[in-house]
Amino acid sequence: MMQNFAKVKKKVTVTIDGVQVTVPEDTTILEAAKKAGVIIPTLCHHPDLKPRATCRVCIVEVKGQRRFQTACNTPVGEGNEIFTNTKAVREARKTVLELILADHPQDCLKCVRNQKCELQKLAYDYQIREIPFTVSAKNLPLEDSNPAIVRDMNKCIKCGRCVEVCQEVQQVAAINTAHRSEEFCISTAFEEKLADSPCVYCGQCVAVCPVGALTEKNDTARVWAALDNPELHVVVQTAPAVRVALGEEFGMPPGSITTGKMVAALKRLGFAKVFDTNFTADLTILEEGQELLQRLQEGGTLPMITSCSPGWINYIEKFYPELLPHVSTCKSPQQMFGALAKTYYAQKANLAAEKIFVVSIMPCTAKKYECTRPEMRSSGYQDVDVVLTTRELAQMIKEASLDVDTLPEAEYDAPLGLSTGAAVIFGASGGVMEAALRTVYEVVTKQDLKDVDFKMVRGLEGIKEATVDLAGTKVKIAVANGLGNAKVLLEKIKAGECDYQFIEIMACPGGCIGGGGQPFGTTVAIKKKRLEALYEIDQGSEVRKSHENPAVTQLYDEFLKKILDHEAHELLHTYYSARKD
């Protein structure tokens, strides 16, 4: 194909602070400077997004140019002499920072991003001790009208990263820049509440915000209150992608596997039982696999699309409600867990459902919304009571002063804590598909699957496609991560140009490892590390096929088969409906 012969990029040689470096043409000054040992400060720039060059912190001097150049978007030119550390540059950067700070609250100590704020770090690096300009407070009200995301526009530095990710990556366009000059701000259309906007609560805006303007709604107080209440039996479930990201909050390198430490910490926090969402991920595979086979055999709506990602569910409800029949009726693993915790587990533990308080630790902000949905009360109560993000869990561990380094590792509790390698890869884009294929293959072919690795669906690429041979039956599949990529597939379905049978969609780029509730500072490079860690866990698992999870078999035998069919169905399945105006 043509692109295989794409022309080799020319190299250009430049000097940066006297150091000569040779880089491919089109390399930005920012990237070239790294080769000269300089990490030029940035604020509006995010490595995974297109440069906007609006904050003007990354300015440098280029010999022969009257004005400063912004390193984030300016490509180097042959023979450029670039200076990143002159008196003029340092002074100008400092002035830019002072200007931003003059328009920003001065209460770092009380900020949710204290010590994790990109503006604060620069203020420290540039030794800003006082602001020579008029500092003004805006006193804007908090926007916290929804269960997932809080917007504090007093802290917004107008970098535009959130707009970029919402418009260009997710293509949801719930927010945009509005007004001019002093009034310039990031806003929903007509300043409506996020709840009334097209927002799907994916939280990618939160993930890229450099300051404390965008955060998840903090629910740690509700969890502490439940833990402190002797009347309640508080159980917790942890999503697969949390265990490979939590360590970053405690200074461990990205991709550190912290499952044992995390379970131990949760036990020390006082949870009665520490369970695993992976258990219901395995269950999802059985239910969803069954549904797929049924649709294939009985001529149901195809392609069938996965339903695990609540940001994705919000998206299809709001943007493509006419395609809802394509979505699997399976609840997400988190909600299957909630329903079972307050029925199956309640029965086993001989507890009243109302005494059980279910907490989820999720890499996700949309899960906070999902648990409040009216469809998610099949136990007779709200099935999942509170959802915390990876970040909030880290906060609680810090608040409890637990020394994660020395904490001995612990194991999940039975039975809702037992799972397979197939479940853990749910945390990465392509994981649900791979897990489903492992099971469906064996069910359809009645043969043992020798090589369980379906590598063609792995990785961070936005859209992945493959055809799988199930003993003669060819199944065409696709995997999309990030809603902008999902949109491409949905448009194909709408146009009738889609011959897939099964599609996996995750709202966040990369899947849950890149979720809106993951530790701040997530980049593609960090996602890769988290992803590798998930496959490492899978690789090392004794059981790697969901249908071989003995605890799931036990669940069917002891519980699901004994209750009425429709009751079992209601616990694990649901229907979504249009929410388009």
Add this chain to the structure above:
Amino acid sequence: MSKIMPLISANCGKISPASVEDYVRAGGFSGLQKALKMPPTQIINEVKKAKLRGRGGAGYPAGSKWQQLYEIKHFPKYIVCNADEGEPGTFKDKLLLEKDPLRVIEGMTIAGYVFNAHDGYIYIRGEYAALQDDFQAAIDSAVRAGYLGDKILGTDYSYHLHIMTGAGAYVCGENSAMLNSIEGKVGRPRVKPPHLAEVGLFQQPTLVNNVESFANIPTIMQIGGEKYLSYGTVDSGGTKLICLSGNVANPGVYEVPFGLTLRDLIYDEELGGGPSGQKKIKFFHLGGQSGPCGFLSQLDTPYCYQALRDKGLSVGSGAIVVMDESVCVIDYLKAVTEFFIHESCGKCTPCREGNKQIYALLDKFAQGTASKEDYALLQRLSTLLAKASFCGLGQAAATALSTCLKNLQAEFDAHIEGRCPAGVCFTKQESGEQ
């Protein structure tokens, strides 16, 4: 000999604006007729020889701009005329649009032919809404007469003109913001590179020139580049429409050859005619709010691109706003800054936050509470805006401030000491007029 040189404004007030007949009788469309028989490269050469520099304000050599676009072999190309004349004190494009629209149409059509473009857009500022209908009438009559539209003058070349408009944001005069606005997007400047010649309107290669620049093209075609150049100076070909306003006896638009001195422009009886009142002139503001202020010691500078630049001045849009001694520089700069606070698009830090802080600092001077440190802060901010802003708007917003800081430091010092030489600042405050 008259100092006024009506080359491109010759028809203004003398012909019926939308009448092709009148325009042709006055020599109109002969430039187009000639151009259609010339190879495009030759036309570009004439523009180069003429040393025509962009009349929008930046003064970029039009010939080079045309050459660069010509070399891009990617089609379709678009022609855009920037008629978003928003620079305060500037009303020369309005004159051309109103009184001789066919000249602008002819210039745009010649450009269209050079680049084999089939669509041209003229972005007429929202505040000129009244002009848009008349301009459309001119387009329609040019089409009817065969000078525009399908198969122009019997050739195979077809070219259509479309009027676009904004809602009055000054920043839409910045070319990339203007293209966004034409595309129906928010009028904020684009990240460059890519440059507009490569990725312009609708992502296509695009020529953007000012109204006055286009209006010069028919003349250059008629008389040739060399002759045109000879009217001006060695580096600034032809004539310039200047807009005199403020404390000057004869405000208005005048077409003058490059090379007259600023003193000629402001004091000559045929032109500005000196101060309008009894007070002496104190300073003048060149090229609109985004331009530099000039001072009495600079009056003998010839009005042309290089000579002004050597003195830290510039032609800009051609505006010359004259201030006499009744004007307080602090008060004046506050008004300028207010303008930029209002018009900043808000996307970059220096312009959004800097103008706000400049205003606060100037206000301290006006209140008599400023110190030496505040003067230094103003210097720091004016440098930052000039060197670190995202687009031309922010880069130019503090130009007047920096020239005044340098040349009227004594007046800043007086305010620090609690005196306003013009008697504006503290009296205002005392009488509660603020």
